[in-house]
Amino acid sequence: MSQIDIQESIYKRNDELAAELNQEFTCRGIYCVNVLGAPGVGKTSTLIRLLPLLNALAAVIEGDIESDIDTEKLKKLGIQAYQVNTHGACHLETPVIQQAADALGLKAGFLFIENIGNLVCPAEFVIGEHMKLLITSVTEGSDKPYKYPLAFEKADAILINKVDLAPYVDFDEAYYLKGVRALNPNAQVFRISARNDEGIREVATWLNHRARPEA
Amino acid sequence: MHELPITQRIIQIASDAARERGAKRVTKIYVVAGDGSGYMPDSIQLYFDLISAGTLCEGAAVEFEAVKSMLKCEQCGRLFERKPFDFTCPCGGQGRPTDIGREFYVKSIEVENEPD
Secondary structure, eight states: OEEEEEEEETTHHHHHHHHHHHHHHHHTTEEEEEEEBOTTSOHHHHHHHHGGGSSSOEEEEEEESSOOHHHHHHHHTTOEEEEEEOTTOSSOOHHHHHHHHHHHTOOSEEEEEEOOSBSSGGGTOOOSOSEEEEEEEGGGOTTHHHHSHHHHHHOSEEEEEOGGGGGGSOOOHHHHHHHHHHHOTTOEEEEOOTTTOTTHHHHHHHHHHHHOTTO | OTTHHHHHHHHHHHHHHHHHTTEEEEEEEEEEEEGGGOOOHHHHHHHHHHHTTTSTTTTOEEEEEEEOOEEEETTTOOEEEOBTTBOBOTTSOBEEEOSTTOOEEEEEEEEEEOOO
């Protein structure tokens, strides 16, 4: 019987692969956005409104446990999209993104990865992205930063979707923003509605600049 | 399903290390899992018992070491334990997240060696 010292992070292998993929994206002029958010928060709907306002081509990798409903929706609108099904797994990891990116034959521009609808483990795994975009909504309630702190802490930009519904739900925006600011003083916060386009142009302008600050 | 891919990685890391040393089998795996890592030891153990079958880790015990999540106060600089729904320091200042409590790594393993 003997003891072996290891001290190896359980994320290490994924982190290394993600760093390689991120470098490959950068070299090919691809700006990769990891889109996080709960089921039904409006991830696909937001992308549908946002993509036409970007100043470069944009493709989408759709992550879902099952089905290709969102991919078909995007393709019908002429958006290049590729479906990844995890068959139960609750987040995407780097190797599947590598395969999906190869299958898409990406050109320079934006790549959005719509992660599995879940605020927990998608925040724990980097998958080659340049930034994380967290989509939340007024209908989810204002306590989410306190309940799922990691997703809020890791986000570079946070959207508050469905603001058109704010008059009908008890969303305490001050409490929500207090939690966001405690966790992440630097994240950009946008109030949007993917239903009536409110705030979408501001997000697009910010993303265009973020992807190509020199342009 | 949350703990499944993570458990696969733990088995991989432990098996690789054991194989490198020419060990016959892994008997114990020490994992440090901070309270803020988001992983449940019981659930990891459940998957572990199922998927370690046929690997060098079959039958091994997994021992978890917990680490409390700590925030750092912006005002007084103190490290303090996070309470649910609150990021406020006992001094009234605002706490910021730290990496303490987020640890998630395989610390060491115990192995049984081949008889000489």
